[in-house]
Amino acid sequence: MESLPAVSVLRLGFVVPPPDLALSQWGELRLLIDGRDVLEEMHPGGVSSCWRGRWFGPAEEWPLAASGEPRRVELTNNDCVTDCCGGTFVTIRRRADRVEWTGWENTEDVRLPVPADVHFDAAAYDAELARAVADLSWEEPVDSVARLMRLELAASGCFQRWGWGVNTVHPLRSQGSAQVRVHFSPLEAPYANGSTFVHEVAVARDVPAEEQVRRFVDMVAADDPRGTARTLG
Structure with a gap:
């Protein structure tokens, strides 16, 4: 019987952005996977594309929401549209009791390595998204x-x-x-x-x-x- 990949731990948190950002000055999303800031490793100095202003409405419409349909999600940019200046992307999909992040892309700098596929426990994943949205401790x-x-x-x-x-x-x-x-x-x-x-x-x-x-x-x-x-x- 084929064994499933190990489950990773996702940690999310919003932070106050620098005051000179042009695209958005909503709080920036920071994410850690198994304690690693994978986006900073992929795109040093990149700006979060999943800012707090995109986390209103029902949970299924949140930027990192996972459904049975694979969805390519923009994670970071260069304070510019990614069609112009590049950024990082991942494909998110829910499969049974797992959430999968696969097909990582770095259109900002293709020379930098991208993470391997990542699997999360679906219930823990949903709970972490909800916890991050409910956390207001970072707000000014x-x-x-x-x-x-x-x-x-x-x-x-x-x-x-x-x-x-x-x-x-x-x-x-x-x-x-x-x-x-x-x-x-x-x-x-x-x-x-x-x-x-x-x-x-x-x-x-x-x-x-x-x-x-x-x-x-x-x-x-x-x-x-x-x-x-x-x-x-």
């Missing part, structure tokens, strides 16, 4: 406000009542200041120049994140948000 105030803003805007529908749809919510951090940007545009209307708007919500370190989000949601619910927003070109 801007991360908490951005996370809660994303959730509350989706739940409240305050933009929709004025005929707007929220396009993106993302944190921005710089030396000594931080803000959350909310981009929105008309619902069910084709894109046109000047039809996208942004609210830049300054984040205070000494005010609870929940209170800051509630103030913004109440403001939008009370009046058309376009009146206090900036137009994007």
